[in-house]
Amino acid sequence: MNITALIMAGGRGERFWPKSRKSLPKQFLSLTDDGKTMIQLTVERILPLVKLEDIYIATNKDYKQLALEQLPGIPEENILCEPVGRNTAPCIGLGAIHIAKKYDDAIMLVLPSDHLIKFHKMYLTTLKEACRIAEQDSNLVTIGITPDYPETGYGYIKFDPHETEGMAYKVDRFVEKPTLDVAKEYLATEEYLWNSGQFIWKLSTILKNFAQYMPDTYKRLQRIQAAIGTPEQDLVLDQEFHAMGSQSIDYGIMEKAENIYILPGTFGWDDVGSWLAVERINKTNEFGNAVKGNIITVNTKNCVIQGGEKLIAAVGLEDLIVVDTEDATLICAKNSAGDIKKVLENLKICNRDEYI
């Protein structure tokens, strides 16, 4: 069966400000030393498994040009523009009906555009095994990450260690971001994995699940599908998408569906959630600094310093994040990385949209 992919790239993350902006969100940034953007890396990783013309990008019209520029091999008609953000379920549905125009049935990989994978070969092995399981019956497959610590920022997936299919486990339930105490309990049971937001299923399977668990959305998706290629295409898409409820695939389908399997990923996953991740994923120098650009450090250690051509001199610093862009510089204590959003709130209140 053909393997296709839908890469979700509509996010407008704020945690990489000032490099990320409304006009240039995280998935279109390069945060690694190799200079490639997150979405370029995402596409590159799956190329041994999926042909370029079978890769679809779901984003919004503001980012269509960026996607075309950064991913020159992907056909323009594969860049799907959501008229409005309606969370992951409508987004995945939109991808599915477009792919269904091309293939009667196919495997569909659903992948975030802004995560990093360290071991590519192992990742492909995992995806292949996921495809094998997804081809059987009406299985829905997801990839879970073995938790390193009781993270409270991710969703978790409970599996049944006794019910297996190859290396995968039957899923008991999807759970929302837990409190720290609950996360600790999850880890203690050894029966919870992190939800990495990666799904593998047949087109026919996911569409059947839409019909069953999200009938209104399914009906609207069918109308959108019928209009593809007609003069009303954009109008219908716009109307029906606006009319859909905002719903995550986790809540809309995965928490209700049967036959869900989870494959534990062992390929070194990182969601690159904040500037702190940059020192985790890039080489740090002998003093523990992750530096990029025109930087001089004097007695400076464990700092993330990301600049460009402008000279940045760091003297006597420790545990700081410094990010320099054309029009804005962020200087942030590592343990205050969560407060970067307060800068953006401040900018919004003051109508300083040029910086957002």
Place this chain on the structure above:
Amino acid sequence: MNITALIMAGGRGERFWPKSRKSLPKQFLSLTDDGKTMIQLTVERILPLVKLEDIYIATNKDYKQLALEQLPGIPEENILCEPVGRNTAPCIGLGAIHIAKKYDDAIMLVLPSDHLIKFHKMYLTTLKEACRIAEQDSNLVTIGITPDYPETGYGYIKFDPHETEGMAYKVDRFVEKPTLDVAKEYLATEEYLWNSGQFIWKLSTILKNFAQYMPDTYKRLQRIQAAIGTPEQDLVLDQEFHAMGSQSIDYGIMEKAENIYILPGTFGWDDVGSWLAVERINKTNEFGNAVKGNIITVNTKNCVIQGGEKLIAAVGLEDLIVVDTEDATLICAKNSAGDIKKVLENLKICNRDEYI
């Protein structure tokens, strides 16, 4: 007797990098909230006492244009360019012979160009009293600052508390920068003041002292004076200045001369020795931050942040100095301010002269 002034403005300080550069040293920078440069403030302070056309600026040719631009009322011929830096004695001598071309005798104020004074009226009262004492006999007058703490970066002046002339004391001796223990002893005696590098004397007095204690320099100064207004003026200045020894006025004359008086200054003096001074001399906001420019602070306190148009967002910072310029940004822990010179050393080694 006419009062004239020589403002010494040849310094090439590195402690205000990256704002100060070889091409724009501290005296030509604005470090106060009023936007005026240090040398502009120096001139402005003495205007009630000295006519603009009687103010002379000793600097070098690289800064002549800066001086003319920043001090438009001062005649071009009053900007004296030292061909080479030879410390304060030759500089003061050069000023003296130029003033002596205009006046048979006059009071000469000798002032640094890069210090700050808080109470201007009190400062003028002090200068007037200094002039009164300098007019008598062959007195040399200097202004001392009552030490707040045992600073090891300044020279000290020992006075005799029993020998007074008005509010001034007879000077026993000039001493170099002491160790901390010695500085503490000085403070304990209550007979030492900081040397602020400000002198007041008659032209005739200082020239007589040059003749007596620095005869070679005096001879060369006479040659320079004789050539003023002739076609050989520049050539003679260049030759004789290069041939002079490098000597401070303290060591060359003040440590040897008789009849030196010191007036304690009570006018709020600051030598603005480093970026740390900026928070001392400028208003700090409620969190103790001294900010200038386009700055957003979140949970940030006791920081000096000096920028321009570019947005600087400071998040969770404490006790840092941030200085942003067109081509370079400094981020420095307050207790590492002394290490800024290491950045400059690094730049010199790497031949990155554009930043120096």
